[in-house]
Amino acid sequence: MNFPERFANLPEYAFPRLRRLLDAHPPGGEVIQMTIGEPRHAFPPWIAQTIADHAADFGKYPPNEGTPELRQAMCDWVARRYGVSLDPETQIMALNGTREGLFNAAIALCPEAKRGKVPVILTPNPFYQVYAVAALTVGAEPVYVPARAETGFLPDYGSVPAEILDRTAIAYLCSPANPQGSVASRDYWADLIALADRHDFQIFADECYSEIWRDAPPPGALEMAKAMGADPERVVIFHSLSKRSNLAGLRAGFMAGGPKSIAAAKQLRAYAGAPVPLPLQRAAETVWADEAHVEENRGLYQRKYRIADEVFAGIQGARSPDAGFFLWLPVDDGEAAALKLWRETGVRVLPGAYLSRDVNGDNPGKGYIRVAMVAEEQEMQRGLEAIRDCLMR
Numbered sequence: 001m002n003f004p005e006r007f008a009n010l011p012e013y014a015f016p017r018l019r020r021l022l023d024a025h026p027p028g029g030e031v032i033q034m035t036i037g038e039p040r041h042a043f044p045p046w047i048a049q050t051i052a053d054h055a056a057d058f059g060k061y062p063p064n065e066g067t068p069e070l071r072q073a074m075c076d077w078v079a080r081r082y083g084v085s086l087d088p089e090t091q092i093m094a095l096n097g098t099r100e101g102l103f104n105a106a107i108a109l110c111p112e113a114k115r116g117k118v119p120v121i122l123t124p125n126p127f128y129q130v131y132a133v134a135a136l137t138v139g140a141e142p143v144y145v146p147a148r149a150e151t152g153f154l155p156d157y158g159s160v161p162a163e164i165l166d167r168t169a170i171a172y173l174c175s176p177a178n179p180q181g182s183v184a185s186r187d188y189w190a191d192l193i194a195l196a197d198r199h200d201f202q203i204f205a206d207e208c209y210s211e212i213w214r215d216a217p218p219p220g221a222l223e224m225a226k227a228m229g230a231d232p233e234r235v236v237i238f239h240s241l242s243k244r245s246n247l248a249g250l251r252a253g254f255m256a257g258g259p260k261s262i263a264a265a266k267q268l269r270a271y272a273g274a275p276v277p278l279p280l281q282r283a284a285e286t287v288w289a290d291e292a293h294v295e296e297n298r299g300l301y302q303r304k305y306r307i308a309d310e311v312f313a314g315i316q317g318a319r320s321p322d323a324g325f326f327l328w329l330p331v332d333d334g335e336a337a338a339l340k341l342w343r344e345t346g347v348r349v350l351p352g353a354y355l356s357r358d359v360n361g362d363n364p365g366k367g368y369i370r371v372a373m374v375a376e377e378q379e380m381q382r383g384l385e386a387i388r389d390c391l392m393r
């Protein structure tokens, strides 16, 4: 039997790889999980009742693109958050969280060829791994662009050779970034949108951490595209309730952008998509409409940033993030550091290289560990102190 070659070189996924690295050894102390980005603050308490109230709708096939009420609630949120008014009929579509949308949007929107050649999909390096799998799925060439300290922990897409930019069909950009917690400024977005205009590619803006920030709300790609009068198809944004509302298990998100892009995504979804169950769409609608719980949640993360600032005060390179809930900490070798930390303290963190690719022998994640600040405050503080004392002193 033949299996496809296109995924043959995919590295093992980060979490099984981590288990293989650590689980052969006993923990050196109380186990503290700081690996996975699964929020642990409370989600809105009314969810269970809303789902129960609509339980009869589990008997129905749900609308693929989201109910009209859900699409309206999501558009209202975009208008409140970014000052951009979207048509709920043509410019937004419900997703099962952003991950499937980031994947399926490439299938729906990446052309077979660009200027007669194999299309390129740009991704930051390190990055959320679905971007690379999407590129391989559509037969595009993934080009990994380093996002290191020197470039503000964002990829410098403007430095990519013109020949590659001319073949580029899609550029993924995650802001606030997982894993580095960096935020694309208005100027960064303006430069990227202008670059995309010049070389005629789309920007897929993964903004699922947009509501967890330190000092000010991160600017959004769609608001910048609007301010610049860009082609409405230039930018597609991806959002989710997973981090905003601690509802990773609800699988509720959306993509929004130009009517042609959304129509193509809807058509693919009509044939092959797995729509969000109706009672869950009803629940998502109420959650997008509420900001009080989001503010409360953000306050809890802001306390965590302060704890991280205190724990790592004076330690070179240990910056606490501008947004999101990951710390991206420099160490000699991420894998060796994660193993040492586990064996000596019981704290589990992810080696940075599990989120990044080697390009010509250079891996921008290799000298880092990613630390998720999701645990309850005191446990998190114990974990951070263990990291500092074991690895950074």
Ligand SMILES: Cc1ncc(COP(=O)(O)O)c(C=O)c1O
Binding pocket: 037, 096, 097, 098, 099, 100, 128, 174, 177, 178, 206, 208, 239, 240, 241, 242, 248, 253
């Ligand atoms: C950068 C980034 N994008 C997308 C996702 C997917 O989130 P979801 O599908 O739950 O919205 C995650 C989840 O951890 C993420 O870190």
